[in-house]
Amino acid sequence: xxxxxxxxxxxxxxxxxxxxLVNMGPQHPSTHGVLRLVLRTDGxxxxxxxxxxxxxxxxxxxxxENLAVRQWIPYTDRMDYLAAMNMNLGWSLAVxxxxxxxxxxxxxxxxxxxxxxxxxxxxxxxxxxxxxxxGSFSPFLYAFREREKILDLFEQACGARLTxxxxxxxxxxxxxxxxxxxRCLKMLDEFEPILPEYHTLLTSNAIFVKRTCKVGVLTADxxxxxxxxxxxxxxxxxDFDLRRDGEPCxxxxxxxxxxxxxxxxxxxxxxxxxxxPPPPEAVLGDSWHRFYVRMLEVVxxxxxxxxxxxxxxxxxxxxxxxxxxxxxxxxxxxTYLETEAPRGQMGFYLVSLGQPxxxxxxxxxxxxxxxxxxxxxxxxxxxxDIPAIVxxxxxxxxxxxx
Amino acid sequence: MQHDPAISEQLRERFPEAVVSAxxxxxxxxxxxxxxxxxxxxxxxxxxxxxxxxxxNGLCVIDYFTADKKLAEAVGAARxxxxxxxxxxxxxxxxxxxxxxxxxANAASETPPTLPSLxxxxxxxEWHECEAYDLSGVEFTNHPHLRRILCPEDWVGHPLRxxxxxxxxxxxxxxx
Amino acid sequence: xxxxxxRALDALTGWLVGSIGDDAACGYALAAILQAGMLLNLVAxxxxxxxxxxxxxxGRIQDRLGPTRTGGRFGWLQTIADGLKLLCKxxxxxxxxxxxxxRLAPYIGLAASLSAFLALxxxxxxxxxxxxxxxxxxxxxxxxxGLEVFxxxxxxxxxxxxxxxxxxxxxxxxxxxxxxxxxxCAVTPVMLAGSMDLVTIGDAQQGGFWNWxxxxxxxxxxxxxxxxxxxxxxVNRAPFDLAEAESELVGGFHTEYSGLRWSLFxxxxxxxxxxxxxxxxxxFLGGWHxxxxxxxGSGGWLEALLGTGIGGYLGALLGLVLLLTKGLLLVIxxxxxxxxxxxLRIDQVMTTCLKYCTPIAAVCFLGATLWQASLPNGLLxxxxxxxxxxxxxxxxxxxxxxxxxxxxxxGGRP
Numbered sequence: 001x002x003x004x005x006x007x008x009x010x011x012x013x014x015x016x017x018x019x020x021l022v023n024m025g026p027q028h029p030s031t032h033g034v035l036r037l038v039l040r041t042d043g044x045x046x047x048x049x050x051x052x053x054x055x056x057x058x059x060x061x062x063x064x065e066n067l068a069v070r071q072w073i074p075y076t077d078r079m080d081y082l083a084a085m086n087m088n089l090g091w092s093l094a095v096x097x098x099x100x101x102x103x104x105x106x107x108x109x110x111x112x113x114x115x116x117x118x119x120x121x122x123x124x125x126x127x128x129x130x131x132x133x134x135g136s137f138s139p140f141l142y143a144f145r146e147r148e149k150i151l152d153l154f155e156q157a158c159g160a161r162l163t164x165x166x167x168x169x170x171x172x173x174x175x176x177x178x179x180x181x182x183r184c185l186k187m188l189d190e191f192e193p194i195l196p197e198y199h200t201l202l203t204s205n206a207i208f209v210k211r212t213c214k215v216g217v218l219t220a221d222x223x224x225x226x227x228x229x230x231x232x233x234x235x236x237x238x239d240f241d242l243r244r245d246g247e248p249c250x251x252x253x254x255x256x257x258x259x260x261x262x263x264x265x266x267x268x269x270x271x272x273x274x275x276x277p278p279p280p281e282a283v284l285g286d287s288w289h290r291f292y293v294r295m296l297e298v299v300x301x302x303x304x305x306x307x308x309x310x311x312x313x314x315x316x317x318x319x320x321x322x323x324x325x326x327x328x329x330x331x332x333x334x335t336y337l338e339t340e341a342p343r344g345q346m347g348f349y350l351v352s353l354g355q356p357x358x359x360x361x362x363x364x365x366x367x368x369x370x371x372x373x374x375x376x377x378x379x380x381x382x383x384x385d386i387p388a389i390v391x392x393x394x395x396x397x398x399x400x401x402x
Numbered sequence: 403m404q405h406d407p408a409i410s411e412q413l414r415e416r417f418p419e420a421v422v423s424a425x426x427x428x429x430x431x432x433x434x435x436x437x438x439x440x441x442x443x444x445x446x447x448x449x450x451x452x453x454x455x456x457x458x459n460g461l462c463v464i465d466y467f468t469a470d471k472k473l474a475e476a477v478g479a480a481r482x483x484x485x486x487x488x489x490x491x492x493x494x495x496x497x498x499x500x501x502x503x504x505x506x507a508n509a510a511s512e513t514p515p516t517l518p519s520l521x522x523x524x525x526x527x528e529w530h531e532c533e534a535y536d537l538s539g540v541e542f543t544n545h546p547h548l549r550r551i552l553c554p555e556d557w558v559g560h561p562l563r564x565x566x567x568x569x570x571x572x573x574x575x576x577x578x
Numbered sequence: 579x580x581x582x583x584x585r586a587l588d589a590l591t592g593w594l595v596g597s598i599g600d601d602a603a604c605g606y607a608l609a610a611i612l613q614a615g616m617l618l619n620l621v622a623x624x625x626x627x628x629x630x631x632x633x634x635x636x637g638r639i640q641d642r643l644g645p646t647r648t649g650g651r652f653g654w655l656q657t658i659a660d661g662l663k664l665l666c667k668x669x670x671x672x673x674x675x676x677x678x679x680x681r682l683a684p685y686i687g688l689a690a691s692l693s694a695f696l697a698l699x700x701x702x703x704x705x706x707x708x709x710x711x712x713x714x715x716x717x718x719x720x721x722x723x724g725l726e727v728f729x730x731x732x733x734x735x736x737x738x739x740x741x742x743x744x745x746x747x748x749x750x751x752x753x754x755x756x757x758x759x760x761x762x763c764a765v766t767p768v769m770l771a772g773s774m775d776l777v778t779i780g781d782a783q784q785g786g787f788w789n790w791x792x793x794x795x796x797x798x799x800x801x802x803x804x805x806x807x808x809x810x811x812x813v814n815r816a817p818f819d820l821a822e823a824e825s826e827l828v829g830g831f832h833t834e835y836s837g838l839r840w841s842l843f844x845x846x847x848x849x850x851x852x853x854x855x856x857x858x859x860x861x862f863l864g865g866w867h868x869x870x871x872x873x874x875g876s877g878g879w880l881e882a883l884l885g886t887g888i889g890g891y892l893g894a895l896l897g898l899v900l901l902l903t904k905g906l907l908l909v910i911x912x913x914x915x916x917x918x919x920x921x922l923r924i925d926q927v928m929t930t931c932l933k934y935c936t937p938i939a940a941v942c943f944l945g946a947t948l949w950q951a952s953l954p955n956g957l958l959x960x961x962x963x964x965x966x967x968x969x970x971x972x973x974x975x976x977x978x979x980x981x982x983x984x985x986x987x988x989g990g991r992p
Binding site: 053054057059061062097098100222224225226227238240242245246247248332333334335336338345347349351353354355359360362364368369372373376401402 | 403404428429430456457458459464473477485491494498524525526528529530533537552553554562566
Binding site: 020043145207211 | 636639640641642740741744747748816817819820823824825826827828917918919920921922923924925926
């Protein structure tokens with residue numbers, strides 16, 4: 001918008017102010033990869049945010065059409081590379097749903113252990129990187145210190161630290177090695193007392209509260225309309241978690257587990273030890289609440305992993321589920337399954353015409369929908385709020401661009 | 403999250419011409435809607451208090467086309483199928499809608515087929531329709547800003563079409 | 579010092595060219611070169627140490643080791659290795675940049691930061707180690723330090739980058755507004771000592787920590803807190819480092835800089851950090867005086883034992899070490915804050931300054947004034963201070979001895 005001579009600002013202050021277009025990204029420290037935001041700014045005030053995505057696009061769906069379903073697992077790793085285990089799980093469950101297959105009990109508990117550890121590892125990055133977005137360096141290092149321990153466990157289980165390809169259709173590529181559960185429990189015992197430190201450094205830090213409260217408020221209606229999911233949706237106060245509300249073939253994985261959906265109900269969150277109460281400045285749906293939901297989910301995931309390890313060890317059989325044969329033909333049919341990945345509802349759609357490879361492999365990305373709200377909630381805020389909002393959405397560009 | 407078994411009957415009752423076919427599953431049931439009636443069916447599903455499908459999980463396009471004679475029978479007639487996955491978060495219901503379109507509105511000039519945009523009903527549709535347009539070549543009318551969202555603006559072709567040929571070169575970069 | 583040098587020159591070359599007298603220009607020029615060289619080295623070496631220290635402290639805070647390889651176990655040569663790397667880097671300049679201002683900007687910043695050290699004393703009477711003793715030293719230091727903003731604005735403006743421009747505008751807004759409460763806080767010790775001369779202010783706090791202006795009154799205590807906050811903001815340190823906020827503005831005003839020019843900005847930043855910390859130490863923390871009155875300064879047992887010459891110098895050197903230690907502790911505190919706190923937003927920075935710091939500083943100034951008027955000697959005993967001030971009020975102006983290492987050429991006292 002160009003100012004004209006008749007503009008009251010020109011008449012009053014004798015100054016012409018012009019709006020400026022600023023490119024934030026694709027090379028920018030706080031756009032979490034290669035996101036490009038074009039900001040229309042008047043001074044520090046952002047009047048319009050236009051996201052441009054696709055810098056990491058490699059058409060993974062087209063690749064999926066040309067590979068057997070198990071061969072696509074490594075490509076799902078590279079979608080949300082911060083929670084690759086959960087991506088593996090989503091695709092595996094979708095394929096199993098098409099087959100009408102349910103893994104043995106031991107395999108089910110193994111998947112819960114791995115998926116929830118993946119959630120913790122992913123939320124740790126989200127938490128640490130959010131501190132970085134707000135100019136606080138140390139929490140990032142603390143978060144990675146703990147994440148490293150989880151990655152060590154994953155490495156012991158499958159040999160990889162980032163792109164695991166561990167959970168596959170049928171079960172997992174290998175059972176957990178001997179002594180793994182003990183090491184995992186030890187890690188959790190060490191990790192849990194550290195969480196209050198993060199709350200001191202970030203959640204209840206006065207500057208952090210000032211920077212995140214009332215910033216990027218996403219109402220429940222808009223959140224649902226934009227199809228956002230995961231902690232972003234629950235941060236807006238929508239009581240929905242696929243682990244409880246999903247399709248039976250996903251929720252049966254969590255059958256027998258005791259957990260609550262982390263969402264604000266009647267003004268309060270499920271009681272969590274060590275977590276400070278929401279500050280009075282925070283409004284439901286702002287960046288602070290999105291962050292807080294993640295922090296509480298970490299605690300809940302710890303409890304889920306503990307339960308899962310107990311159940312896994314109590315299981316008598318040794319069958320953790322054998323992977324499907326690589327080149328086996330798929331049954332004719334189609335299936336759509338969404339799972340609760342750390343960043344939200346990761347959906348996989350599989351259309352099979354009876355070949356080994358799917359006719360159509362579709363990945364519905366949670367970050368894709370979560371990012372689409374930035375144009376709406378980023379309008380009218382300050383430049384410094386843009387990293388605060390993008391960070392609170394906790395996006396991974398590999399998943400958005402696919 | 404469950405499929406509503408009664409929904410296909412309700413739809414048939416209310417929009418007799420709109421429902422082309424319905425499949426009870428074996429796995430995921432779906433209902434096929436005539437493309438010209440999609441807008442009103444979608445509006446009813448969204449706004450009717452008894453339905454209240456407030457959440458659009460996503461939409462995608464399947465291209466049924468093959469040059470392989472062995473596959474021709476399984477693939478069937480050449481067509482595009484647009485699939486909408488809807489949910490109702492409060493009642494934990496889900497619904498799959500399908501719309502069948504010709505592969506090209508005009509095959510000679512490769513004019514993409516059109517479908518009304520649902521972005522006014524569900525904001526999710528805005529980006530997903532861009533993606534469907536970009537990768538599968540379905541044009542959505544009344545879309546606020548239909549553009550190539552993942553591929554560059556000047557990309558030629560729609561990669562998820564089965565007859566897509568990867569370009570040999572793009573701005574001096576080797577494609578294959 | 580100039581006089582000493584002139585006399586030395588006389589002694590060396592007087593038989594050749596005849597006496598040049600005490601006030602010859604060459605002596606002053608030599609003295610100026612010596613003093614400038616010493617200050618330059620002080621800033622440069624402390625910059626080296628601070629950068630190494632910052633990396634070590636950051637490392638320890640973040641549960642890692644920091645530099646460990648370059649230069650032995652503690653990596654103390656790391657900064658020099660970094661400096662060498664920066665020297666070897668290409669000196670890039672954006673094509674559309676204003677070449678003159680772009681190149682000039684880092685030097686202006688460094689010059690402002692260095693010049694402020696001119697009036698900063700490192701020890702008190704009778705041997706004030708100060709390059710140029712000024713009656714208005716407080717004013718001079720703050721005014722020259724304020725010039726640093728020009729370098730940031732020029733750098734941001736001339737880089738032809740929008741991010742740099744944002745950084746520059748933020749810096750301009752921030753520094754200009756923080757000068758106000760900073761000045762208001764610095765006025766409190768000035769008022770208490772009755773002088774703007776930093777040597778006098780420092781010496782007025784001798785005789786143990788209970789004589790420090792920090793503990794003069796509750797108001798002065800708060801003033802110190804406000805001063806330190808504003809000082810952190812005015813030297814652009816976290817949580818007020820908005821001008822270079824890397825998560826928002828990429829690099830802020832120095833986005834387009836590389837190599838040596840870039841490192842000059844950092845030298846200036848660390849120089850300013852040290853300057854405001856030393857100033858805080860002189861204004862509020864007793865300057866070069868010890869925590870307890872151990873009699874190391876003038877009139878103490880050290881002078882009695884070794885004489886006013888050697889003993890006095892030794893005492894002054896000890897004072898210098900004390901002052902630098904206090905400054906270092908404050909700098910470490912700044913580093914601690916940087917690695918622990920998130921960054922404020924620009925509107926919050928301005929709010930902090932205009933709505934909190936300025937009114938608090940003004941009220942505290944008023945409070946300290948009333949406190950001083952009603953309790954001239956404070957609540958605690960201030961024997962040295964009171965005697966000194968009385969002697970100053972009554973006695974004639976003391977002429978500093980001619981043989982001090984760095985002479986106050988302004989002479990006299992206020």
